[in-house]
Amino acid sequence: MTDTAALAEPRPPRRRYRTYGVGRPAWSTLVVVVAVVVATPVLAVVVDGLGSLGSTTPPRDLIPMILTTLALMLGVGAGALVVGGGLAWLVTAYRFPLRDLLVWLLVLPLAVPAYVLGFVFLSVFDVAGPVQSLLRTVFGTDVWVPEVRSLPAAILVMTLSLYPYVYLMARSALIEQSSGTYDAARTLGSTRGQALRRVVLPLARPSLAAGLALVMMETLTDFATVQYFNVQTVSVGVYLVWKGTFDFHAATQLAVLVLLFAVAVLAAERALRGRARYHQQGGRRQGFSPERLRGAPAWAATAACVAALSAGFLIPVGQLLIWAFGQIAADAGFLADPRFVEYLANSLLVAMITAVACVAVSLGVGHAIRMGGGRVVSFAAQLTTFGYAVPGAVIGIGVLLSFATLDTALERAGVPGGTGLIVTGSVVGILYAYVIRFLAPAYQSVGASLEKITPAITSSALSLGAGPHRILRRVHLPLARPGVAVALMLVVIDAVKELPIVLLLRPFGFTTASVWVYELARENFWEKASLPALVIVAAAIIPVFVLVRQTRRREVHGTTSGKEGQ
Amino acid sequence: MTAQMQSAPPAGTGTAGAPPALTLEGVTRHYGSSRGVESLDLAIPTGELVTLIGPSGCGKSTTLRLVAGLERPDAGRITVAGEVVADRSRFVNPENRRVGLVFQDHALFPHLSVARNVAFGLDRLPRAERRKRVGDLLDLVRLAHLADRYPHELSGGEQQRVALARALAPRPAVVLLDEPFSSLDESLRAQVRRDTVATLRETGTTGVLVTHDQTEALSVGTRVVVMHNGVIEQADVPEKVFEQPATRFVASFMGDADFLPARVHRALLTCEIGIVSTVPGWADSDVAVDVVLRPHEVALRAEPNATAHVSGVEYHGAFVLHHVRLASGRTVRSWQPHDVRHPVGTAVTVTVAAGTAPTLLVGDRAVTTPPRNAPRPPVLP
Numbered sequence: 004m005t006d007t008a009a010l011a012e013p014r015p016p017r018r019r020y021r022t023y024g025v026g027r028p029a030w031s032t033l034v035v036v037v038a039v040v041v042a043t044p045v046l047a048v049v050v051d052g053l054g055s056l057g058s059t060t061p062p063r064d065l066i067p068m069i070l071t072t073l074a075l076m077l078g079v080g081a082g083a084l085v086v087g088g089g090l091a092w093l094v095t096a097y098r099f100p101l102r103d104l105l106v107w108l109l110v111l112p113l114a115v116p117a118y119v120l121g122f123v124f125l126s127v128f129d130v131a132g133p134v135q136s137l138l139r140t141v142f143g144t145d146v147w148v149p150e151v152r153s154l155p156a157a158i159l160v161m162t163l164s165l166y167p168y169v170y171l172m173a174r175s176a177l178i179e180q181s182s183g184t185y186d187a188a189r190t191l192g193s194t195r196g197q198a199l200r201r202v203v204l205p206l207a208r209p210s211l212a213a214g215l216a217l218v219m220m221e222t223l224t225d226f227a228t229v230q231y232f233n234v235q236t237v238s239v240g241v242y243l244v245w246k247g248t249f250d251f252h253a254a255t256q257l258a259v260l261v262l263l264f265a266v267a268v269l270a271a272e273r274a275l276r277g278r279a280r281y282h283q284q285g286g287r288r289q290g291f292s293p294e295r296l297r298g299a300p301a302w303a304a305t306a307a308c309v310a311a312l313s314a315g316f317l318i319p320v321g322q323l324l325i326w327a328f329g330q331i332a333a334d335a336g337f338l339a340d341p342r343f344v345e346y347l348a349n350s351l352l353v354a355m356i357t358a359v360a361c362v363a364v365s366l367g368v369g370h371a372i373r374m375g376g377g378r379v380v381s382f383a384a385q386l387t388t389f390g391y392a393v394p395g396a397v398i399g400i401g402v403l404l405s406f407a408t409l410d411t412a413l414e415r416a417g418v419p420g421g422t423g424l425i426v427t428g429s430v431v432g433i434l435y436a437y438v439i440r441f442l443a444p445a446y447q448s449v450g451a452s453l454e455k456i457t458p459a460i461t462s463s464a465l466s467l468g469a470g471p472h473r474i475l476r477r478v479h480l481p482l483a484r485p486g487v488a489v490a491l492m493l494v495v496i497d498a499v500k501e502l503p504i505v506l507l508l509r510p511f512g513f514t515t516a517s518v519w520v521y522e523l524a525r526e527n528f529w530e531k532a533s534l535p536a537l538v539i540v541a542a543a544i545i546p547v548f549v550l551v552r553q554t555r556r557r558e559v560h561g562t563t564s565g566k567e568g569q
Numbered sequence: 570m571t572a573q574m575q576s577a578p579p580a581g582t583g584t585a586g587a588p589p590a591l592t593l594e595g596v597t598r599h600y601g602s603s604r605g606v607e608s609l610d611l612a613i614p615t616g617e618l619v620t621l622i623g624p625s626g627c628g629k630s631t632t633l634r635l636v637a638g639l640e641r642p643d644a645g646r647i648t649v650a651g652e653v654v655a656d657r658s659r660f661v662n663p664e665n666r667r668v669g670l671v672f673q674d675h676a677l678f679p680h681l682s683v684a685r686n687v688a689f690g691l692d693r694l695p696r697a698e699r700r701k702r703v704g705d706l707l708d709l710v711r712l713a714h715l716a717d718r719y720p721h722e723l724s725g726g727e728q729q730r731v732a733l734a735r736a737l738a739p740r741p742a743v744v745l746l747d748e749p750f751s752s753l754d755e756s757l758r759a760q761v762r763r764d765t766v767a768t769l770r771e772t773g774t775t776g777v778l779v780t781h782d783q784t785e786a787l788s789v790g791t792r793v794v795v796m797h798n799g800v801i802e803q804a805d806v807p808e809k810v811f812e813q814p815a816t817r818f819v820a821s822f823m824g825d826a827d828f829l830p831a832r833v834h835r836a837l838l839t840c841e842i843g844i845v846s847t848v849p850g851w852a853d854s855d856v857a858v859d860v861v862l863r864p865h866e867v868a869l870r871a872e873p874n875a876t877a878h879v880s881g882v883e884y885h886g887a888f889v890l891h892h893v894r895l896a897s898g899r900t901v902r903s904w905q906p907h908d909v910r911h912p913v914g915t916a917v918t919v920t921v922a923a924g925t926a927p928t929l930l931v932g933d934r935a936v937t938t939p940p941r942n943a944p945r946p947p948v949l950p
Contacts (some may be wrong), residue, residue, distance in 0.1 A: 027662075063941050257845075375639075457674060457676060459670075459672040459673075459674055459676035460676045461680065462634075462637065462639055462663070462670055462672070462676070463670055463672065463676040463678075463732075463735075463736075464665035464678070464689070465637075465639070465662075465664050466637055466638075466640070466664070466666070466668055466669055466670040466736070466741075467669075467689050467690030467735065467736075467738075467739060468663075468664045468665070468690050468692070468693070468739055469664055469689070469690075470662075470664045470690075473692075477689075478678060481679060481680045482679065
């Protein structure tokens with residue numbers, strides 16, 4: 004990079020007139036170093052994957068794999084759009100029994116990871132499950148049933164677990180629309196339906212696109228759930244090729260393919276969002292007033308919401324609870340199972356170290372930006388957060404590859420054994436990959452808190468003789484505390500839930516709660532998997548409530564001012 | 570550019586021997602496209618309170634940020650109390666400059682009590698001294714009883730006083746005040762302004778106060794610096810800025826002004842409304858100029874045969890502003906006492922109050938002596 008001069012004397016950002024300061028070389032360098040460290044594994048994958056093209060024969064089932072991935076992503080995307088968008092529409096545009104309660108409950112399926120929902124689904128519908136048993140008793144053993152371990156079933160399960168992303172985005176888009184546009188459409192002669200179709204929906208499009216992109220990314224990242232259903236996506240391919248052959252070139256080539264899918268999703272989101280910047284100003288966020296449904300349509304609406312909620316949350320959690328109580332009743336000592344304690348502790352430890360690291364890095368980056376630094380620093384800062392858009396398989400392979408390259412380099416430099424077993428023998432690799440993956444949510448909440456501190460506060464502190472370190476300690480850190488707390492919590496929970504990266508990078512004999520659930524479920528020990536699964540669901544409910552509270556605050560705001568307006 | 574150089578007094582006029590509290594020499598800062606400042610020259614003697622005024626985007630905030638060290642100049646040199654803080658080879662970070670800042674939104678640290686806010690810049694002092702200094706400053710701004718409160722528990726005026734005390738605590742060589750009163754209620758503003766100015770005077774602090782309020786600039790500053798499009802248009806005592814504006818912009822920005830084409834011939838200034846005044850020292854010249862007329866200098870007299878007529882009347886309470894359309898279609902304005910009100914359409918003769926020595930402009934610059942290379946041959950009115 005030719006940026007050392009630019010770091011010391013940054014040019015002003017193009018558009019922003021207000022900068023925070025003149026930049027501090029040490030802090031600016033920190034941001035650039037972090038960006039490089041975060042970007043290295045992904046770059047390594049791209050370089051190795053593209054560089055080795057043709058040197059290995061692609062897996063025989065490459066084409067079916069690509070098609071399966073496409074079908075799965077499109078299927079889950081369409082499903083989430085219909086279910087999430089439809090439900091958001093129902094609860095926003097209509098009033099019906101239980102609507103006020105369902106608005107919030109419909110987010111809950113987000114707390115059940117797909118790999119948990121998946122095995123509960125299998126337990127109910129697979130050959131040995133109650134549904135097929137019942138069918139066999141009624142219609143005889145030769146009764147035809149559709150194959151449960153199949154692509155459509157995977158699409159169904161992932162849709163049920165991921166639709167809340169679209170639901171949340173669509174809902175906040177509908178709530179946040181200023182009343183002005185809707186009112187204008189009505190006064191210009193549109194009927195209610197026309198106004199919704201011609202104004203409200205197009206305005207919600209960017210949010211729908213964002214929700215859809217989130218869903219597709221999660222679908223692409225997953226390679227645990229889909230394996231229950233024998234669905235071979237490219238992410239599964241990376242995992243299997245690596246675990247089967249330990250051939251870097253073969254794995255990175257597939258990983259590049261996964262990355263291509265991710266880029267396609269992001270590009271599609273951009274395209275769908277269009278050039279539109281639908282930031283709406285003014286208006287009391289009154290929006291359209293919901294229409295009250297009566298009679299059969301009202302109950303149908305309630306039923307639709309309850310069905311989605313049951314399938315995505317109530318039934319699976321109920322089943323897990325039944326199994327868990329059964330387990331405990333059968334053997335109360337189960338709770339004290341040393342493995343249970345150990346795996347849970349593993350999960351928590353890794354998650355907490357990750358969270359602290361992510362928050363520390365986020366604070367450092369946010370602080371460096373406030374110390375000024377211009378274009379290079381803000382670009383580097385953006386680069387640090389891109390890990391969230393990179394599928395776990397790519398990050399995992401990238402981390403392995405980076406350390407392998409480092410090993411070779413060290414050995415060549417005369418260090419016998421290189422980094423030793425740092426990656427394969429310890430959790431350092433997992434931590435590294437986690438930090439890359441979870442830096443974005445951490446930075447988002449820490450950054451949001453930092454942004455609330457006016458530039459004048461930072462400037463005042465500087466002019467009062469406080470240097471960058473003192474400002475970080477005495478001003479920025481105390482004032483960003485709420486964001487730090489949220490970031491710590493979100494990352495801990497995300498990391499406890501995480502599965503693909505651990506599967507790929509865990510050292511021999513290292514198991515976390517999520518891996519344990521996955522392994523037990525793969526062996527069909529569903530009852531045994533229930534307790535750790537419940538722990539994960541319980542933990543995952545917390546951020547769901549945070550999300551709900553944020554949206555609710557906005558909506559309460561909207562409805563109170565709406566009442567004033569009436 | 571040279572006109573500005575002249576209007577900035579030679580360094581060190583304030584206290585004999587002591588270096589000026591702040592000097593800017595050729596300070597330039599460009600932004601990618603337009604906004605920035607160009608070749609600023611300014612010297613502020615110790616103890617002065619200078620107001621910096623101009624329309625938004627004129628570069629006054631950039632100037633403040635340059636002095637504070639929040640921006641780095643592209644060219645030029647800045648000194649604070651004789652020490653070079655920014656030039657081609659040297660740049661002193663804001664925390665190492667002796668410059669205090671007071672912001673419009675006060676920017677108090679919300680997580681620290683009033684006393685701790687004030688003590689923030691005193692961390693290098695021993696504890697006992699620090700406590701004494703905080704106490705002194707809170708006494709100075711009459712807030713000792715609120716020392717343990719938090720910023721959100723204070724009124725806007727109190728917050729402003731805390732911000733001032735905090736900025737003064739480390740004994741800065743210069744305090745920069747960025748529109749410190751504009752976030753306050755109208756009713757509160759005058760009082761807080763008086764208190765602030767009194768405090769600055771009492772402590773002998775050198776201050777630069779940025780404002781966009783003309784009255785504030787004229788009434789508060791011992792000197793007024795008018796900026797426009799990134800350059801200093803005029804830097805002088807308030808009376809001079811108002812009565813002898815250096816440029817067309819200053820004339821129109823600092824108070825109301827109308828411009829009429831005029832001619833100076835044999836020391837006699839004439840324009841559409843007739844003879845305006847004599848211009849001593851212009852005996853040998855015959856020059857086309859623009860004359861600046863302030864509404865309070867313009868007299869009206871109803872006269873049926875006059876070619877000018879009243880085109881608008883605005884009642885302002887104590888005074889009534891008359892808009893008068895001249896025969897040429899140009900308008901001038903005139904303040905009349907509240908009991909004089911010429912209805913719209915009244916034919917009036919326009920004269921200039923006796924004793925007025927109006928400002929003359931050649932191009933956009935004011936002239937006091939006949940221009941040597943006479944700009945234009947005179948055109949008969």
